[in-house]
Amino acid sequence: MRQVPLGRRAFWRYRNAMTLRTRKFFGILLTLAFLSIYALVAMAFGGVFILGKGAVAELAYYVVAGLAWLPAEMLIIRWMSNPRVS
Numbered sequence: 001m002r003q004v005p006l007g008r009r010a011f012w013r014y015r016n017a018m019t020l021r022t023r024k025f026f027g028i029l030l031t032l033a034f035l036s037i038y039a040l041v042a043m044a045f046g047g048v049f050i051l052g053k054g055a056v057a058e059l060a061y062y063v064v065a066g067l068a069w070l071p072a073e074m075l076i077i078r079w080m081s082n083p084r085v086s
Helices: 008-015 020-050 055-067 070-080
Strands: none
Touching: 020 055, 020 070
């Protein structure tokens, strides 16, 4: 079977394409880094500004802080699950 030569533009687009497997690998690394930093920042913020303000304020903060990471993580998961090679 004869290989069809690619044009210069198509060759570099194919060569630099990120496969789904590579995208998931980087997505996992990004998720671990993001969640580690987010947890530390949320914990520090809660400890400095929320602790001692009452049980209702603490509960409200930890509910909001516990759910606030979801939109960012959903974007990461959507990006790494995209089957399109870009």
